């Protein structure tokens with residue numbers, strides 16, 4: 016079993032946590048996620064034009080870039096994380112242009128060398144898979160795709176084809192950090208996906224509190240939390256790790272026990 | 279006749295690719311919409327009623343065909359400094375005489391008809407100079423649809439008259455503060471709106487860029503410029519032009535002029551980007567000074583650093599102040615069919631004043647870049663040769679910017 020499979024095979028729903036690379040003391044913040052109980056870590060690659068992100072992650076990207084964060088820095092952060100945490104799955108998430116700038120093969124090979132398990136690229140849909148997907152697969156990295164409320168039944172097979180790791184279900188049509196979806200619609204969507212695929216389904220966008228996370232975890236294999244954590248970095252700067260650890264602990268407890276509590 | 283294999287006019291392919299450029303690089307939430315738009319556009323293209331309505335509005339609402347004008351006085355002026363026997367004839371396609379003052383309205387008419395066909399009830403747009411915002415607000419007023427226009431705060435400040443025009447037309451103008459607060463940031467914000475309002479909202483993109491099918495449909499709607507120009511020049515002179523010239527922001531007025539001539543191998547074409555303060559300083563010349571990458575739904579030339587971060591563009595002309603370019607131009611650059619050059623802020627300002635004085639026409643700062651390139655090229659061409667340039671916008675909106683640049687207090 017690879018690291019992602021292990022994370023989703025623990026017998027309870029997985030908590031997936033997102034932070035932007037180069038924002039604050041990233042290494043300490045990532046360690047706080049692991050200490051708090053995150054099962055999968057998503058490392059955001061900062062981009063000048065994060066058009067699928069809301070204000071929190073936009074601000075984090077700009078903070079990181081203002082400090083001069085480069086692609087090399089992101090890969091170094093990933094590699095250092097991997098040596099500190101050999102078993103925790105690490106996924107890079109970001110936009111196409113920084114990933115393909117030096118060629119998809121370069122990026123995929125460097126990410127593999129850094130110990131990255133999966134890559135989520137927001138603006139490469141299945142139709143443009145050739146721009147990055149083959150290079151990731153050749154390097155043993157899971158291309159993690161997104162499905163959304165607009166992904167209809169006719170389209171879903173195309174999204175699943177060539178996906179690996181887990182499927183990221185974006186619970187609301189919108190940008191990160193905004194409103195939360197109704198639990199009923201998430202339940203149906205996850206069931207539809209699971210009817211067509213063996214991949215674990217993690218649900219995100221708009222999940223901020225342990226209560227919300229528990230509701231989602233009752234019906235999904237994983238819950239993704241991003242903006243709420245990223246905001247802590249913006250708010251607390253170098254003191255963020257304590258706050259991140261605290262929130263992650265509460266989220267992890269809610270997510271890990273959601274099935275038990277619901278049963 | 280040019281056979282299909284040898285034609286420059288049969289792009290994009292079924293995936294929306296112009297060679298290796300173009301495509302549909304959007305978030306999954308938007309993908310089903312973009313595919314639906316493609317289906318709907320195909321159906322509209324095959325529907326004579328759609329064409330009739332489009333053409334009727336262009337004629338009676340926009341005021342087409344726009345005149346083709348022989349700029350005799352500018353031609354004479356440029357010949358004064360040209361070598362003996364040199365100095366091409368300069369003709370202008372007068373799209374600045376359109377309703378709302380630029381070519382942008384051609385595209386907005388086409389897209390709002392598509393929006394209505396698709397049952398959409400809310401329109402959004404991005405704007406740089408404000409011309410596309412005004413054109414969008416105009417068609418929304420005409421068809422009774424609510425309209426939200428995203429505009430970089432920097433642009434809103436330098437294009438105040440257009441901001442007020444949009445408001446008069448009933449649009450909501452949202453100033454965007456992120457980045458350098460110009461066109462690219464406005465486009466990011468429009469995409470964020472669209473992704474959150476997919477059910478009822480149609481995004482009217484203002485240039486021949488973005489995810490497929492936008493580059494294709496914007497080009498098709500703007501191609502009325504080139505079709506008319508071709509016929510008008512043939513009627514007046516019995517021949518085709520020797521060279522076409524157009525300014526390039528995202529590339530819609532240029533592709534609209536060029537596309538109907540692409541297979542006329544003897545017609546040279548020159549696209550003019552904004553060199554801003556100079557190509558070695560801040561500029562907006564994506565083709566000349568950029569590299570291929572992915573942004574705003576398409577693969578194309580972008581101003582970017584070695585990590586793929588997008589760098590800020592600069593041009594005195596808000597309509598050219600964008601770090602990307604439509605994918606068809608990227609393809610036409612690479613296959614060499616169209617030549618691309620660039621003109622600085624200063625050269626554009628000089629050309630702006632030259633046209634005011636010689637022809638009694640106040641051009642927008644965008645086509646002033648084309649006029650500057652025309653002036654450079656005309657002097658090396660024979661007197662019986664013809665340059666046809668796109669005068670794609672009028673300069674009323676720019677008089678404050680020009681006054682400031684010239685050090686005049688209004």
Ligand SMILES: Cc1ncc(COP(=O)(O)O)c(C=O)c1O
Pocket residue numbers: 380381382406407408409410484485486525526527528529530531532596597598642644645670671672
């Ligand atoms: C008058 C005018 N010309 C040109 C442009 C640039 O756009 P495009 O290259 O799509 O024609 C603009 C954009 O706002 C404009 O207002």
